Amino acid sequence: MSGSPSGGPEFPAWPQFGDEERAGLIRALEQGQWWRITGSEVRTFEEEFAAYHGAPRALAVTNGTHALELALEVLGVGPGTEVIVPAFTFISSSQAAQRLGATVIPVDVDPETYCIDVAAAAEAISSRTKVIMPVHMGGQVADMDALNKLAADASVAILQDAAHAHGARWNGRRMGELDSIAAFSFQNGKLMTAGEGGAVLFPDDESYQDGFLRHSCGRPPTDRLYFHQTSGSNFRMNEFTASVLRAQLARLGEQIDTRERRWPVLARLLAEIPGVVPQGRDDRCDRNPHYMAMFRIPGCTEERRNRLVDELIARGLPAFAAFRAIYRSNGFWEAGAPHLTETQLAERCPVTEELTRDAIWLHHRTLLADEVQMERIAEIVRDVLVGA
Numbered sequence: 001m002s003g004s005p006s007g008g009p010e011f012p013a014w015p016q017f018g019d020e021e022r023a024g025l026i027r028a029l030e031q032g033q034w035w036r037i038t039g040s041e042v043r044t045f046e047e048e049f050a051a052y053h054g055a056p057r058a059l060a061v062t063n064g065t066h067a068l069e070l071a072l073e074v075l076g077v078g079p080g081t082e083v084i085v086p087a088f089t090f091i092s093s094s095q096a097a098q099r100l101g102a103t104v105i106p107v108d109v110d111p112e113t114y115c116i117d118v119a120a121a122a123e124a125i126s127s128r129t130k131v132i133m134p135v136h137m138g139g140q141v142a143d144m145d146a147l148n149k150l151a152a153d154a155s156v157a158i159l160q161d162a163a164h165a166h167g168a169r170w171n172g173r174r175m176g177e178l179d180s181i182a183a184f185s186f187q188n189g190k191l192m193t194a195g196e197g198g199a200v201l202f203p204d205d206e207s208y209q210d211g212f213l214r215h216s217c218g219r220p221p222t223d224r225l226y227f228h229q230t231s232g233s234n235f236r237m238n239e240f241t242a243s244v245l246r247a248q249l250a251r252l253g254e255q256i257d258t259r260e261r262r263w264p265v266l267a268r269l270l271a272e273i274p275g276v277v278p279q280g281r282d283d284r285c286d287r288n289p290h291y292m293a294m295f296r297i298p299g300c301t302e303e304r305r306n307r308l309v310d311e312l313i314a315r316g317l318p319a320f321a322a323f324r325a326i327y328r329s330n331g332f333w334e335a336g337a338p339h340l341t342e343t344q345l346a347e348r349c350p351v352t353e354e355l356t357r358d359a360i361w362l363h364h365r366t367l368l369a370d371e372v373q374m375e376r377i378a379e380i381v382r383d384v385l386v387g388a
Helices: 021-030 041-053 064-074 093-097 118-124 144-154 205-215 237-271 302-314 342-348 350-358 364-368 369-385
Strands: 056-063 082-088 103-107 129-132 157-161 181-183 198-202 292-296 319-321 359-363
Touching: 021 041, 021 342, 041 198, 041 369, 056 064, 056 205, 056 237, 064 093, 064 157, 064 181, 064 198, 064 205, 082 093, 082 292, 093 103, 118 144, 129 144, 144 157, 198 205, 237 292, 237 319, 237 364, 237 369, 292 350, 302 319, 302 350, 302 359, 302 369, 319 369, 342 350, 350 359, 350 369
Parallel strands: 082 103, 082 129, 129 157, 157 181
Antiparallel strands: 056 198, 181 198, 292 359, 319 359
16 A cells, blocks of 8 residues: 555555566566567467457557557558547547548547547548547446447448556447457556556457558568568567566456445545536446546636646645647647647537546546545545635
8 A cells, every 4th residue: 555645545556566477577587488479478468358358359569559550550541541539538549540641530528428429420520531439538438339330320440449448348248349449558557557568459350460460560470581461560569568467467357346346435425525526427338447536627727727636646646637638739730630720629629628627537546445545535635625
């Protein structure tokens, strides 16, 4: 457990690790083969990760951004195509497409779940649209029923940005059972981590085989003559990373169970504080891993929200300002931006504009603490808001 120096609440440390990770690292070391092509750790992790999520195949890669980029390439995204993404997301969702030469079209999000607004996505579809990329924000799964119908009607693909959704479920279906490619991140703050890393779930063997070639410089695993069958890059995961992730995956389910018990308690306590609105939940998301404990302070300015975050941190809470709209960052405009101004995009994304100003989240390790700490969290939030 780790608490604040000022005697604040006590939360489990993150990342969590133990003898399982140590044994995995030694196992990877002593096998004497540290490359995924000749070793066994990456291959075994892929099999375990696919099975856990109900997917036919999984491919481990270097990080979550590369997972998105690789998946988009497999789906045919490139110059002359468009990808629809939620405006409220980490910028990798857009940059992965922009680096392939595609144009990214940001759309607004739902005010309750903070996931992509399906109606806004439908309005953004054009003859150049190749992919719609829902982001399962904070572990809350986007409306996959409506999105799958929209995609089928428009003859476009769905790519799930599942960086927050390890172990999530929609109407009893796991991420690998939703008939589309899903991309995951294992960056240091994620629900399971090896510092960095990523994975792609594929719904069929054909797309997996294409992804494997492209993640390994276009080279088949049995090639000895350097005959590269397609374009690609080196997105291969190493054996040490995979050994840690195997141990992390083994403890994921129990951690999700704990967070699923704690969030309703914390959400109720936060909702009792005047001016605080917790992230809502679509009940069709019947297993939410809760990447972050998210809430809003409607009407708050961005400057005031940032000061509140600083005060929460000073009181011992691992608090963060939530994502800003992707079009509110200079990096969005360097390449692959639509022919719209920042002001025009803001007018189309009023909910995202509000979230940019007033949303706060707490690290998911807070939800691994006991119920007494949920009460302490709410008490601190209330005290900070009253003091402000």
